[in-house]
Amino acid sequence: MSAAPVLVCTGLVKRFGDLVAVDGVGFEISPGETYGLLGPNGAGKTTTISMVCGLLERDDGDVVVAGRPLTTTSVEAKAAIGYVPQEIAVYPDLTGRENLRFFSRLYGMAPAAATERIGEALEVVGLADRADDLAGEYSGGMKRRLNIAIGLLHRPRLLVLDEPTVGVDPQSRNAILEGVEALAGGGIAVLYTTHYMEEAERLCDRIGIIDAGVIRAEGTRRELVALVGERDRVRLAGSGDLASVATACGALPGVEAASVRDGAVDLIVEGARGLLPELLRVAAESGGLVDGVDVHEPDLESVFLHLTGKALRD
Amino acid sequence: MARPALAILGKDLRQRVRDRSAFLVAVVAPLTLALVFGMTLSGVSSDDLELSFGVVDLDGGVVATGFTDEVLAGLERDGLATLTVVRTVGEGRRLAADGDVAATFVLPAGLSEAVGAGRPARIEVIGDVDQPIGVLVARSIADTFAAELEATQVAVGAALAAGATGPVDALAGRARELAPPIVIEDATATKKQLDPVTFYSASMAVFFLFFTVQFGLSTLLDERRQGTLGRLLVAPVSRRAILLGKALTSIVMGLASMTVLVVATSLIVGAEWGSPAGVALLVAAGVLAATALSALVISFARTPEQAGNFQSIVALVFGLLGGVFFPIAAIGGWLERVSLATPHAWFLRGLGDLAGGAGPGAVLGAVAAILAFAAVFGALAVARSARLVEP
Known part of the structure; x- marks a missing residue:
């Protein structure tokens, strides 16, 4: 018997005026599974994960994370989510370590456990030797890695990565992809959005192909390719x-x-x-x-x- | 809610400590302006005002002699003015024209007789156009003396009508010797007026307070722009806790700024803020009002630049109306009444209440007024608070 899904979302709808940005999107992700939302820019990927994370109010549908219903005002359900936004969302005037320390406090981590986890997260993303430099002095790739480290810090049950390799040099990109592979192997459920086919093929156990706010098909790579015959x-x-x-x-x-x-x-x-x-x-x-x-x-x-x-x- | 709010407060304060612009606005600018204004304008204090008057007595009667020997000579004895007696109007006019005196009093022939007979009489004041304050004081002295004479005339008239007998001069003398029935003590002029150094220390502090507090709440817009607001909203933290953390940053920044300015201006230029407890009450209320107004203003902005512009305009208008650049309370009239629509004016008024050495109880009215502003601004800001934490 398989473990209960970490994320269940059904019938998600989001409208911006007359535009239906997301129209009835639904999927599930189990522990240790990486689910990819593959689609071009403007397909509705970011809007979908904004609703999944409780960042954006949805017009219809349900989201359940780790067994708890999630809304924009939920607090407990959000504790299970690690979020890595598409843009680099770090404080440039704090050091890498200070950025992580702040988020550890926000997630209610005890100081000793936080210190340990901060060290681990810095090692995972390869920033341990630059941890006490201001984030504003990091290269673009290093900022991306710090961006991911913040999402990983509290050992979330669901990690949501929104196009994490956009604008990243090939070396950092490969490091990020390896990191995501390792996380899924560790039992974390991963929701990964991308418009890079190679990333989806490499990382994702199942893929939802999304276009114009609708999931056109869903399945493993083999199942999807079979659609083409x-x-x-x-x-x-x-x-x-x-x-x-x-x-x-x-x-x-x-x-x-x-x-x-x-x-x-x-x-x-x-x-x-x-x-x-x-x-x-x-x-x-x-x-x-x-x-x-x-x-x-x-x-x-x-x-x-x-x-x-x-x-x-x- | 408190734990994440404190985490946000700690993070924001760390950022502000590294941000020199916050230090410049919160401490350096108000302190510099307070020192410059205070030290420049302290030279215009009444202690340093030296007045000199001339007097031409063409009457020689009891009224003219009384004015010269009692009123003007009395000022000279008290060290408030120097007196030059001349014989002719031309000589007195020349003294004023040459700037040797601020004004010359001309007591015309027949003055005493006219006063005694109840007829209209006049004292002429010839002023030096370059000494407007001295001329103003001279006119005030003449007006006061005239008013006193009028009161005496009324008293003598009343005595005669009631059947009193005796020489009019004797009756007038007795009337003047009687103690006035009502004594009006002008507390605003002597006790409630801040000296220039204290006024500008306080006014610049409260003026810049309304700029300083924006370094807390307005950073929500910076966080939105750099994407970290989204991270805060996805964290297991309520939106109220985020707002509280940012508001606490504003409050702590405001309190720190005001505390540094109170201590620094006291030590460096000798500003006399008054009872520490009273000042603390005013500062606390002022910081709350400034923070609430800041939250309201920022709720209308979409970008950090907009927020900065809105905040500056509001702070400047409130500061001007509130009398932070000149003591509006001393001018009075409609401008003073308008100024009471600002927390700044109440803050300065509260400090004025402390200036005479009063205890903290003296500022409770001003504190209540400032807290009323805080409540109104705060209620409106809370009603619009959802906009502040939109991703």
Whole structure:
């Protein structure tokens, strides 16, 4: 019998005037599980986790954290949450250690336990040797790591990370991803939002693909890729009238989706090898000058394209 | 609620200690201005005012002699003025024109006779245009003497009507010797007026108090901008505790600033604040009013810059109306009545009540008034407090 979920949210709705930013989102996360919300910017990821953390009042739906209902005014339920916001939310005029000390007091940690946990958190994020420097003097990557250390400090049962690698150098990014992997291994439930497919594939046990405030599909990577079936993702890189190329290719039998991104046409097709000569011919007739072709096995990018008809980073 | 509020207070105070602008606004600026204003304007105190008057007695009668020998000579004996007796109006006019005297009194021929007969009489004052205060004092002396003569005339008239007999001069002399039936003691002029050093020490302290307290509550807007407010809201802390922590920061900053300024101005320039307990009551009430007003003002702002601008405008307007740059209470009139719509005026009035050596009980009225401001501002701020802790 599996352990009770740490987070259960159902039917979350948030409206900003006429705009429905989140429309009926629901999911569960069990202890030790990492759940990813994968979607492009503006899909509703941050609004969803703002409601999950009790930061934002919701218009409908329920959130239960560690068995306790959560609202914006809850106090007990929030104690189970560690929150790492997308922006770097640290006090630049306090040292790294002072930042952590303050949050340990806010979470009601006893001084001795806090001292121990602060040391551990600094070690985990690799800031122990710079702990007594002002956070304002840290590099961007170091601030990101301090940002995460604050979320981890009180050993939360649910850790919520909102795009924690945005604007981070590759070295710090890798360190962050390794840290999240280790946390999930330690039994913490992790809610991770990203628009990087590679991060979702690497970290998440289950993934919810979110677009326009709605979860389009949910499951393990294998389950999601199966939605695409035997389809491949073909990428035609080149120049010329790529929009016309996408339109023309999209009309061919066996082509399921076509879109333009970053100087290339992304296609979801059935049987890429057999269809490739026809695709190149149509592309040339449509005014495109193709100078590179990539054929990929189905991945989350393919799934997103399949589900929404647009690329993940549009 | 107290534990997280104290954690926020401790964190904020640590940040403020590292922020030189807070120290500049809370201590350096008010202290500097208090010293400059106080030391500059202390030279205009009545102790240093030297008056000199001339007098031309063309009458020689009992009234003129009384004015010269009793009133003016009396001022000279008390060391309040020097007196120069001249023979002609031209000579007296020249004294005033040359600035040798502030004013010359001309007692015209027939003055005593006119007064004795109950006819209109006049004393002429020729002033030096460059000594307006001295001229004002001279006119005041003449007016006072005229009023006294009028009272004497009335008394003599009443005595004669009642059937009294005897020479009019004797009756007038007896009337003047009688003790006045009512003695009016002008407490505002002598006891409730702060000396310049104390006035500017207090006024600058209370003026900058309304800037200093913003270093607590307005940091909510800084926290919102840097994302840490979201962290506070996700922590197991009620929104009231966050507000309380920020308000406590404002209060502690205000109390620390006022305490430093009271002690520093007392030690450095000898400001006389009065009873420590009374001053403590006024300071505590003033800090509460300033904090409540700050909370209300900040609830209308969306950014730290807006909050700073709103706060500065309100603090400046309240300061001006409250009479922190000049003693409005000494001017009186509608301006004084308007000033009572500010906590600043009540604070200064309370200190004035202490200036004569009174105990803390003397400031209870002023303290109650300031607390009323705190209650009104605070109630309005609480009604709008949800805006302050929006993510």
